[in-house]
Amino acid sequence: MPDFRAYIREHLPPLGASGAKEAEVIEELALDFEERYKSALRGGLDPGEAWRKIQSQTEWPQLARDFTAMLASAEPDPPKRLLPVLNFWNDVRYAARTLRNNPGFTAVAVFTLALCLGANLTIFAVVDSILLRPLPFPHADRLVSAFHSYPKIGTPHSTASLPNYYDYREKIKAFASTAIITENSEHAIVGAAGSPSSVERDRVSPEFFSTLGVKLLMGRSFTDQEMVYSRSGVAILTYPFWRAYFDLDPNVIGRTFQMDGSTTTVVGVLPPDFRFLSRRTQFYIPAASDPAERAIDQRHNNTHILIARLAPDATISTARAQIAALDAAQIKDDPFAENLKAMGFVSMVSGLQEDHVAAIKPTLLLLEGGVLCCF
Amino acid sequence: MLPIDNARKNGSAELLILAQLETRPRHGYEIASEIERRSGGAVSFQPASLYPVLYRMEREGWIAGRWVEKAGQHRRRYYRLTGSGRKQLAAQRSSWSAFLAGLRQTAGLQDA
Incomplete structure (x- = not known):
């Protein structure tokens, strides 16, 4: 059977009516043609x-002439300001009819839209939670990260060292509080013999939680005395670990568990909503070290993330200036001074959230842009 | 019998269409078919002459068109007679009757 609609579309001159109206005319004529053909x-x-x-x-000429005259006078002219609305409404009705008459196409269109919406919502949720919302700590805008940079060897963003922590907490007055956490989580084997499991663990300094502004649910944080290996057999549990391994025992403080074959004593429990950035840490132990690990030649053994809370009147610029002054003084006796100069060494300070999202921000924005293009 | 040409049909098109819708709604092709059938082929409407008239009558409020979908069929635009159209039909019938009576007497026409 001939394609009547295509034939009419090809021959019917423009009627000067809205797209929806013209489509109705074409459809009505096509049905008529089909009946006459049959x-x-x-x-x-x-x-x-x-x-x-x-x-x-x-x-055709007569048809077009008569139709144009009829359609032009079919209704009184609406106010000009309403024309865009009426045209839009006609187009919506026409689109709705077209969709209703083409269920396959409609299904594909709806599925595609749902997919785009879903992707958009998902990516936006990620962008919102990572880029837009402040970190879930009190006065998070006062939290900073300090790290080493060696731009001349292509390492603009390294981390910090144990000696940095001990130096900064004593000498950088722009920091009200300074703390460290190991750069990467470790896997610890916990549990009694016969039922061990592997969980993620981090090493932190005593002020880590107070620097973030987090109050423990119970117990205490670590002490400076526990920052040596011989006395570091203590742990602060996250809420999930407390629930999974101690069944939320309210008397958990002082209880012990086996970790990597050693007995570890619980000294504190964190609140349920605590999480540091994107880590999946189950419990924390002290960032213990021996004197050799805190020596001058370890200043650039960058294995820790150093975080700090700015003092009330301090700014990031103040902190940068104080650290730069400290670096200038320390490089005089640094055994790797020449190497450091050749590498363009400089210490950096940036907002903790900004630093945390720096690496992923371009990717997220690219993803968000990509899903927005679906529309 | 030769089909009636457009010039003569134009004046009566509205009456012919209104009369086909008196008993029930019909779509455009059905109206044209019914006119051709009832006139014994003497009067026929091609799309070019039928649909512009239907649109004009709809504008006048004599008929109302509505797209209807029936199971297993194409959706179609059915036209029904409105209250105004029913009055118009009665008026045109009366007018044409008087006109044809005069025409018969004046021109010596005979009933078909």
Whole structure:
């Protein structure tokens, strides 16, 4: 059967009506053509003859002229300011009819839209939680991260060292509080013999939680005395670990558990909502060290993330200046002074959140831009 | 019998269409078919002459078109007679009757 709609679209001159109205006219004419074609076939004509008959009976110029006149005067002109709204409404109705008459296409369109919306919402949720929302700590805008930079060897962002921690907490007055956490979480084997499991663990300094502004649910933080290996067999539990391994025992402080074959004593429990950045840490132990690890030649053994809370009147610039002054003094007796100069060594300070998202920010924004392009 | 040409049909198109819708709503092709059938082929409407008239009558408020979908069929635009259209039909019938009576007497026409 001929494609009547295509034939009419090809021959019908523009009617000057809205797209929706013109589509209605075309559809109505096409149905009429189809009936006449079938009637001609029933009358004994072959398909070619029937089609030629239909074509010969249609006077296009007259049809267009009459239609244009009818449509132009079909309704009183609405106020001009309403025209965009009416045209939009006509287009919406036409689109709705088209979708209703093409269920396959509609299903694909709805599925595609749902996919785009879902992707958009998901990416936006990630962007919102990582880029837009402040870190979940009190006065998070006062939290900073200090790290070493060696731009001349392509390492603009390294981490910090144990000696940095001990130096900064004593000498950088722009920091009200200074703390460290190991750069990467470790896997610890916990549990009794026969039922061990591997969980993530971090080593932190005593002021780590107070620097973040987090109050322990119970117990205490670590002490400076526990920052040596011989006395570091203590742990602060996250809420999930407390629940999983101690069944939320309210008397958990002082209880012990086996970690890497050693007995570890629980000294504190963290609140349920505590989480440091994106880590999955189950419990914390002291960032213990021996004197050799805190020596001058370990200043650039960058294995820790150093965080600090700015003093009330201090700014990031103040902290940078004080650290720069400290670096200038320390490089004089640094055994690697020449190397450090060649590497363009400089200490940096930036907001903790800004530092945390720096690496992932371009990727997230690219993803967000990508899903927005779906629309 | 030769089909009635457009010039003569134009004046009566509205009456012919209104009369087909008196008993029930019909779509455009059905209206044209019914007119052709009832006139014994003497009067026929091609799309070019039928639909502009339907649109004009709809504008006048004599008929109302509505797209209807029926199971297993294309959706179609059915036209029904409105209250105003029913009055118009009665008026046109009366007018045409008087006109044809005068025409018969004046021109010596005979009933078909």
